[in-house]
Amino acid sequence: MSQINKKNINIIIALFILIQPFIDLLTGICLHIFEMNFTIGIIIRILFLLFICFVTIVTFKKRNILIPYLIIGIYFIFYILGIVFYKDINFFQEFQGLIKVFYFPILFISFYSIKENIRISNLTLVTTLFIYLFLIFVPFVLGIGFKSYEITKVGTLGFFNSANEISGIISLLTPVIMIVFVSSKKTIPILIFSIIYLVVIFMVGTKTPLLSLGITLFMSILYFWSYSFKEKKYKNIILSFFIIIFSVLSLILIIPKTNFYKNIKTHLDYLKLDNITEVFTDKELVDHFIFSQRLTFLKKKSAIYNKAPLYQKLFGIGYINNNKITKLIEIDYFDILYSHGIIGFIIYFSILVLIVYKVLKNLKKLTFETHMFHTSFLLIIFLSFFTGHIITAPAVSLFVIIIILSLAEREKKDLLFASKFLSIGGIEIAQVNLLNSLDYHKYNVVLILEEKKGSLLSNLNKNVVVKELKVSNFKVVTLRKVINLLRQINYKIFNYYNYDFSCCYTTYSYSCNKIAQISSKNNAFYIHSDYQNLYNNESTFKEFFDSRNVEKYEHLIFVSNESQKSFLKYYKNLKDKTKVINNLIDIEEIKNKSKENISEIKPNNKKLFVFIGRLDDSSKKLKRAINLVKEIEKIDLWIIGDGPDRKMYEEYTKKLKLTNRIIFTGKKNNPYPYIQIADYIILTSDYEGFPVTYLEALTLNKEIITTVPTSDELIDIKEYAHIISKDDNKMVKEVKDILKENKKKKKIDLTKYQKKRLEELEKIFNQ
Numbered sequence: 203m204s205q206i207n208k209k210n211i212n213i214i215i216a217l218f219i220l221i222q223p224f225i226d227l228l229t230g231i232c233l234h235i236f237e238m239n240f241t242i243g244i245i246i247r248i249l250f251l252l253f254i255c256f257v258t259i260v261t262f263k264k265r266n267i268l269i270p271y272l273i274i275g276i277y278f279i280f281y282i283l284g285i286v287f288y289k290d291i292n293f294f295q296e297f298q299g300l301i302k303v304f305y306f307p308i309l310f311i312s313f314y315s316i317k318e319n320i321r322i323s324n325l326t327l328v329t330t331l332f333i334y335l336f337l338i339f340v341p342f343v344l345g346i347g348f349k350s351y352e353i354t355k356v357g358t359l360g361f362f363n364s365a366n367e368i369s370g371i372i373s374l375l376t377p378v379i380m381i382v383f384v385s386s387k388k389t390i391p392i393l394i395f396s397i398i399y400l401v402v403i404f405m406v407g408t409k410t411p412l413l414s415l416g417i418t419l420f421m422s423i424l425y426f427w428s429y430s431f432k433e434k435k436y437k438n439i440i441l442s443f444f445i446i447i448f449s450v451l452s453l454i455l456i457i458p459k460t461n462f463y464k465n466i467k468t469h470l471d472y473l474k475l476d477n478i479t480e481v482f483t484d485k486e487l488v489d490h491f492i493f494s495q496r497l498t499f500l501k502k503k504s505a506i507y508n509k510a511p512l513y514q515k516l517f518g519i520g521y522i523n524n525n526k527i528t529k530l531i532e533i534d535y536f537d538i539l540y541s542h543g544i545i546g547f548i549i550y551f552s553i554l555v556l557i558v559y560k561v562l563k564n565l566k567k568l569t570f571e572t573h574m575f576h577t578s579f580l581l582i583i584f585l586s587f588f589t590g591h592i593i594t595a596p597a598v599s600l601f602v603i604i605i606i607l608s609l610a611e612r613e614k615k616d617l618l619f620a621s622k623f624l625s626i627g628g629i630e631i632a633q634v635n636l637l638n639s640l641d642y643h644k645y646n647v648v649l650i651l652e653e654k655k656g657s658l659l660s661n662l663n664k665n666v667v668v669k670e671l672k673v674s675n676f677k678v679v680t681l682r683k684v685i686n687l688l689r690q691i692n693y694k695i696f697n698y699y700n701y702d703f704s705c706c707y708t709t710y711s712y713s714c715n716k717i718a719q720i721s722s723k724n725n726a727f728y729i730h731s732d733y734q735n736l737y738n739n740e741s742t743f744k745e746f747f748d749s750r751n752v753e754k755y756e757h758l759i760f761v762s763n764e765s766q767k768s769f770l771k772y773y774k775n776l777k778d779k780t781k782v783i784n785n786l787i788d789i790e791e792i793k794n795k796s797k798e799n800i801s802e803i804k805p806n807n808k809k810l811f812v813f814i815g816r817l818d819d820s821s822k823k824l825k826r827a828i829n830l831v832k833e834i835e836k837i838d839l840w841i842i843g844d845g846p847d848r849k850m851y852e853e854y855t856k857k858l859k860l861t862n863r864i865i866f867t868g869k870k871n872n873p874y875p876y877i878q879i880a881d882y883i884i885l886t887s888d889y890e891g892f893p894v895t896y897l898e899a900l901t902l903n904k905e906i907i908t909t910v911p912t913s914d915e916l917i918d919i920k921e922y923a924h925i926i927s928k929d930d931n932k933m934v935k936e937v938k939d940i941l942k943e944n945k946k947k948k949k950i951d952l953t954k955y956q957k958k959r960l961e962e963l964e965k966i967f968n969q
Contacts (some may be wrong), residue, residue, distance in 0.1 A: 208261050209667060211319050216326050216696050218250055219600065222371075223333040225599055234348055244298070244829060247596045251305060254312045264315040270553060276307060277549055280517045281542065288514055289522060299521040303538060306599035307553040311406045313603050314557050318613055318646070322604050324571075325698035328382045331375040332395060334368065335360070335402045340403055350407040355465040357407020362468035365408050366532070366591040370598040372403065373414035374581055376684070377574035380422055384570060385699060404460035410589050412462055414581055421577040427569055493588070499531045507540045518543035528597060532590035554593070560612040578605045615702040615967055618648045618721045620714035624656030626843075626869045627816055628894050629730050631658065631760075632785035633707050635894075639786045639960055642774055645967065648701075650717055657871050673713045686713075694720050703967045705759075709733075714748045722949075724969050726757035730785075734768035735821070735889030752776065757966050759783050762892040762912040783962050784914040787897045789952060796874035796902055802865060804879050805838045809941060810905070812880035814873050814895050817845030824851050826886035826909070826933060831863055833934045838863045840880070842873050874898065882907050889930065896923065900950050907937060916955045922947050 227242035255271070258264050267429060278300065285296050313320060338360035341347030350357025350365040362368050379399070383392055405413035423442065430438045456462045466478070469491055475481065481491045489497040506528065510519045518541050521528055531537050539547045566572045583601050586592040593599050619637065624630050637647060642665040649662070654670035676682040697720060704721035706714045707728045718725050737743040752758060752773065758780045760766040764896065766782050792816065804810055811828055824841065828851065831839045839866065841851070848866065855864045870876065877883060883899040885908040892912045896919055897904050906923035913919060924947065926936040 208319070211257060211261075211316065212321055213696060215313075215320060216322055219322065219326055219330050219604070220333070220695075222330055222597065222600065223337055226334075226362050226368070227337060227360075229597075230348060230359075230361045233363050234361075242299075243597075248301065248303065251309055251879060254309060258312045258315055262316050262319070267311060267315050271308070274304060277517070277546060278304075281520075281546065284514055285520060288511060289520065295522055295527060296520045299541065302596055303342040303542065303594050304550070305596040306593050306602070307550050309600065310557060310603050311553050313607060314560075317607050317610065320607065321616060321700050322608070323696055323698045323700040324378050324381050325695050327375055327378045327601070327604065328395075329695050330378065331372065332398070334362075334371060334473060335395075335398050338368070338402045338406065339398045342401070344500075350461075351465075355407055355468055356461045357465065358405050358461070364591065364595070364597075365406065365598050366410075366589060367595045368800065369406060369410040370585060370589065370592050370595065371601055372406075372411045373585060374578050374598070374601050376411070376414050376418045376594075377421070377577040377581070378605075380418060381571050381574045382698075404456070404462050407461040407465050409462070410585060414585070417581065417584075418574070418577055420575065422570075425573045429570075440830075471810060494510045494532075496532050496588075496590075499529055500533060500536055501534070502620050503528065503531050503540050508527055514543065516543045516545050518546050526576070530590065533588075534586040534590050534592055534594045537590065537594055558606060561606055564611045565609055566611045572609065575605060575608050579609060582606075598635040614644055614646045616646045616648070616700070617967055618697075618701040618704040618718070619707050620650045620705065620711070620717040620721075621652075622708045622711045622714065623653045624649055624658035624662070626871065629708060630656065632730070632787075634658050634661050635786045635788050636707075637666050638788055638962075639956070644964075650714075652711065652713055656763045657869075671717065690716060690720075693717065697721050698721055703969075709750075712749070719751060719754055723756065724966070725755055726751055726759050726966060727755045729758065729760045729765055729769065729891070731766050731821075731891040732762065732765040732889045734771070736868065740772055747773070755779065756969075757781060759966075760891070761785055762890075762914055764912050765891050781958050781962065781966070782915045784892050784917065784955075785894050785897065786956060786959055787894060787901065787952070789901050789956065792874050792898055792901045795872045795957070796878040797876050798872055800875045800879070802840065802876075805863075805892050809837045809881040810879065811837050811839045811882050812842060812876050813839065813884050813886075814876065814898075815885070815893070817841070817848040817851060819847040819850065821889055822847075822885075822887050823909075823928075824886060826852060826865060826928070826930060828855055828858065828860065828883055829930055830884075830886075830937055831860055832858050834938060834941070837937075838865075839884075840867060840876060842864045842867050842870050842876050844869045874902070877902050877904055880904055884908070885910060886928075886933075892919070897952060901952055903949055905947060907940060909933075916958060922950055 221531070225243045225246050232238040232241040232243070255719075258267055264700060281300055282297070283294075285293065289296075311491045338358065341360040342358045347358055347360045348362070350359045357365065359365050359368060379395070386392060403415060404825055418952075423446070426442060427439055430436065430442075447821070470476075470478065470481075473481075473487060473490060475487070478491075481487045489495055506520055506523055507515065514520075516698065519528075520541060531540070538550055542550065560826060582592055582605065591598060593602055617640070619633065621630070621633050640647060640663075641733075642663065642846065646667075647663075647665065648667045648669060650669050650671050652671065652673055654668060659668065673687070674682050674685040674689070699722055700765065703721040703724045703726070704718045705726045705728060706718035708714045709727070709729050709731070715727070718727070733743060733746065737746055747769070753776065756779065758769070758776060760769065760782045761784050763782055768778055770777055811827065811830070813824065815822055817824065819825070822845075824847075827839055827841075852866055855861055855866075867876070877898055882905045883895060885893060885895065885906075887908075887910050890910040890912060892914055893910075896906060896908075896912075900922055906919070907926055908923050909926055909928045911920050911923075911925045919925075924936075924940050926933050926940075
């Protein structure tokens with residue numbers, strides 16, 4: 203159970219965020235229809251808080267958090283004693299107020315302690331906001347739901363209870379909308395979302411969302427202008443001025459028809475003022491119009507606090523005075539100070555200030571995304587003072603925590619790799635070697651497989667989190683497409699640009715390609731072979747790579763210079779995105795495993811050729827190697843591997859009466875003893891990328907005979923292997939010459955090359 207919580211804590215938190223609108227909907231219905239004070243929403247949030255505390259202490263073993271928990275617990279005792287000794291006992295209201303206010307610091311310090319395991323996608327936040335907006339928009343259109351205000355003013359709130367809390371959530375998440383909009387190119391969804399958003403903030407009737415939108419747009423424009431000046435894109439600045447003018451004129455036409463405008467006019471009429479500028483002529487008018495009488499409430503609450511005994515000044519006067527619920531000031535800082543006293547205030551803000559200090563000390567580098575989260579952070583500070591219900595309301599404070607934690611630079615980078623499966627194969631072995639070579643003090647790694655299967659799974663580093671994201675193979679095409687689309691949407695909501703780096707490692711897999719592009723802006727596409735040999739004309743070549751949206755990738759990684767060169771023949775414009783980095787191998791593991799015993803016995807007085815790979819005649823052309831055995835009596839051949847053409851190769855071997863000289867061993871989890879026992883490793887393929895077999899053979903100082911000369915930025919295989927013709931007759935002569943001359947190719951120490959390749963990969967990971 204503990205491990206399940208640890209692996210899935212991120213998804214649990216994300217799901218809890220997504221159900222927030224429904225919790226608040228239930229709360230509104232409970233309060234308005236059933237007149238219940240202690241609602242289902244409070245119960246769910248308290249249970250979640252207890253779960254997070256349990257997970258923090260037990261699952262993640264963050265025992266140092268027990269000290270702040272204990273301090274808060276001791277304060278709770280003194281607060282309750284104050285109720286018993288100094289007030290008429292009304293435990294329910296007082297305890298409810300206590301839990302609601304301290305929900306934030308308890309959850310905040312818990313989340314911060316496990317922040318390395320929490321990564322909430324911006325799209326999760328925006329989807330949650332869309333649900334809130336939709337649940338207000340639909341009742342508005344249908345003319346049903348609750349009012350934002352009980353008297354005088356107008357506004358619609360769907361079936362939610364608190365206009366201030368819902369307005370706070372909309373306001374704090376407005377900058378996050380900008381992040382998603384800027385990174386997305388889906389025009390229609392953006393347009394629909396924008397219309398619903400604008401209708402809601404104008405019709406809900408409160409000032410806060412509109413003010414926050416204005417601040418967000420202003421901060422966005424500042425960033426845009428700064429960037430445009432830096433890049434000398436002056437036309438963009440001029441164009442932005444016209445867009446701003448158009449937007450302002452549109453608002454001038456729209457605002458008079460909104461509830462927001464009606465409430466402003468109602469307020470001015472109530473105060474008997476002709477225009478808004480008259481508000482600033484008197485401090486009482488400022489209090490009434492700007493602060494909605496919060497300064498008056500502050501004065502009254504302050505008077506009650508000043509009359510209270512010293513004990514209550516230290517531990518709080520609570521929420522009940524003379525058997526009546528005291529009106530909140532709705533300025534969070536003062537509500538905490540008076541309701542929870544000097545001690546409660548110090549405990550509360552010590553936690554808040556300490557965590558914020560640690561976050562700000564290790565800020566992420568400035569990008570538009572971080573700039574928008576800075577804007578959200580400023581809105582938290584600003585709205586906590588002017589409107590309240592931000593850090594004192596559990597419904598809103600959850601989003602406050604996520605926003606603040608999103609500003610922090612994480613100790614480890616989050617990497618995601620997408621592959622088809624981990625059965626034995628060149629690409630799969632290379633994938634495992636890469637993941638096992640990473641420094642897990644620096645990286646958290648997730649591997650997503652289409653099918654969580656394959657014998658290589660057991661070889662993976664235990665720190666790799668392996669997940670399965672199946673592709674539906676349902677026979678009904680329409681239903682299959684719908685299922686796969688829903689799975690894609692579900693993945694996107696939770697993982698949209700949620701990783702520091704993502705990679706489609708299996709070139710041919712369409713679903714791996716989609717996962718990589720969804721998961722990070724800093725994404726890479728691995729190309730393991732020379733696809734010009736598979737798609738021998740421009741149209742089919744480009745059709746394959748265009749279907750993988752290669753132009754959307756930040757990095758295109760090739761395992762050989764030849765495959766890069768073939769690609770750039772048709773995609774010259776992508777040259778700056780390409781990089782040649784050969785596959786990684788585990789040198790020590792290869793050497794150690796090569797010492798294991800095998801049942802097969804090496805033939806005497808003959809040279810042993812060993813082939814390792816997939817038995818697929820479309821590329822491997824193993825008949826060439828079989829023909830060599832037929833023509834040269836001095837050699838035997840062992841074929842290690844399996845594939846669709848194994849039976850055909852076996853039948854061909856029987857036909858040539860070579861079954862006593864050619865052995866088919868099938869797949870081997872450990873092929874290295876076969877390499878170790880071989881005299882030569884042979885490949886007779888039409889094409890390859892840069893086979894892992896080359897590197898494995900070089901590690902064990904084995905001679906290589908191959909039809910595929912290939913290279914990367916560090917190694918040219920021509921220097922280390924015998925290159926032979928693909929023509930059968932020439933091949934036989936050339937192999938005979940190699941055996942006759944017995945000339946050894948030069949050796950290589952791969953360790954330094956491995957280190958350089960890993961350094962190149964880490965440069966990409968850390969961008």
